[in-house]
Amino acid sequence: MSNEELVLVDSPVNGVFVLTLNSPKVNALSTSMLERLHYLATDLTLLGAHAVIITGGDRLFAAGAEISEFGGPEEAATIGAAFHRALNAVAALPAFTIAAVSGYALGGGCELAMACDYRIASTKAVFGQPEILLGIIPGGGGTQRLPRLVGSSRAKELMITGRQVKADEAERIGLADEVVEPDQLMTRARELADTVAGGAAQASRIIKRVVDAGMNTTLEEGLQLEIDGFVEVFGTRDSQVGVKSFLENGPGKATFSGS
Numbered sequence: 001m002s003n004e005e006l007v008l009v010d011s012p013v014n015g016v017f018v019l020t021l022n023s024p025k026v027n028a029l030s031t032s033m034l035e036r037l038h039y040l041a042t043d044l045t046l047l048g049a050h051a052v053i054i055t056g057g058d059r060l061f062a063a064g065a066e067i068s069e070f071g072g073p074e075e076a077a078t079i080g081a082a083f084h085r086a087l088n089a090v091a092a093l094p095a096f097t098i099a100a101v102s103g104y105a106l107g108g109g110c111e112l113a114m115a116c117d118y119r120i121a122s123t124k125a126v127f128g129q130p131e132i133l134l135g136i137i138p139g140g141g142g143t144q145r146l147p148r149l150v151g152s153s154r155a156k157e158l159m160i161t162g163r164q165v166k167a168d169e170a171e172r173i174g175l176a177d178e179v180v181e182p183d184q185l186m187t188r189a190r191e192l193a194d195t196v197a198g199g200a201a202q203a204s205r206i207i208k209r210v211v212d213a214g215m216n217t218t219l220e221e222g223l224q225l226e227i228d229g230f231v232e233v234f235g236t237r238d239s240q241v242g243v244k245s246f247l248e249n250g251p252g253k254a255t256f257s258g259s
Contacts, residue, residue: 006033007040015050015201015258016193017095027056029108029140030066031079034086037112041089050197050204050258052093053189054116055100056109058182061125064107065140076139083108083140087115091212094205096196100189101125102182106164111140114149114175117208118192121167121176122185128164148215150174200238201258 010018019040021027044052056062069079090097090112099105099113102122110127113119121127129142137143138159147155150173158165170176180188196204210229214222233239238256245254 003032003036003039006030007036009040012047012049014194015048015197016053016190017044017047017049017051018053018055018190021054021056021062026063026104027060027109028064028066029062029083029112031069031082033066034082038086038089041086041093044095045093048201049093049095050201051193052095052097053100053186053193054090054097054112055102055186055189056105057103058122058124059103060109061099061101061103061105062109062112063104064109064130067134080139083111087111087141091115094208096193096204096208098189098193100185101127101176102185104128106130107138107142108140111138111142111145114145115141119170119176120185120189120192121170121179122182123167123179124182125167125170125176125179126164127170127175128162129159130162130164132160133162146175198256200236200242200254200256202236202238203233206233 006021006023008020008022010020021033023030023033065079065083069075096118097116099116099119101113101119102124104126105113106126106128107130110129113127129138129146131138131142142159146158150158154173157163165173165175167176167179171179178188206229210225214225217225237259241256242254
């Protein structure tokens with residue numbers, strides 16, 4: 001398959017893009033697929049996407065790395081770099097990103113879902129970092145993103161045992177943000193993406209940037225980031241429209257342009 005076929009892109013609707021993982025059998029995240037994800041994340045940033053949905057198949061979101069590419073330390077360095085380059089690019093997208101997960105999201109698939117801002121799981125979803133069962137550790141961000149979502153003790157338990165969790169437990173521990181029936185997965189993902197895309201896009205991007213940066217610093221430094229963002233957002237056209245609309249018509253009635 002060509003790289004373009006490994007991740008399909010729907011024609012955007014109202015600034016919402018849908019990326020569908022499309023590798024045969026198990027949606028393994030090969031280095032070729034990771035290159036495609038990195039390219040798309042960079043491209044969507046330039047295109048000014050308002051929201052991005054990443055999904056897979058009904059039975060498999062993504063079952064992990066392409067095991068056939070594994071070898072020794074040299075291959076591991078190449079694969080790890082490809083994962084970090086692609087998933088960090090997904091995480092750095094200014095747009096709000098939604099992982100719509102059905103079926104298995106294991107290893108690199110779970111790491112990809114965690115690189116998104118929000119995870120909607122179907123009742124058929126299963127999450128896990130089972131690398132320990134191969135005698136290795138997560139290499140696509142799992143050791144760092146999973147503790148930030150579920151806490152360090154739960155993350156260690158999941159990674160050290162290789163235990164997989166179904167959708168209900170994933171929601172309970174904070175790995176999934178909401179759970180829906182399989183036939184409602186994309187409907188709900190699109191509904192949320194449309195809500196985000198129809199809002200104040202610049203304010204949304206500033207919120208994401210400030211939250212993400214603040215998670216990696218002290219509270220005092222994070223509060224300064226918030227003040228800086230608060231000042232910045234008042235230079236946008238949408239802030240003028242929103243405040244004016246509130247004063248004249250009350251809350252929730254502004255029509256934003258995204259500028």
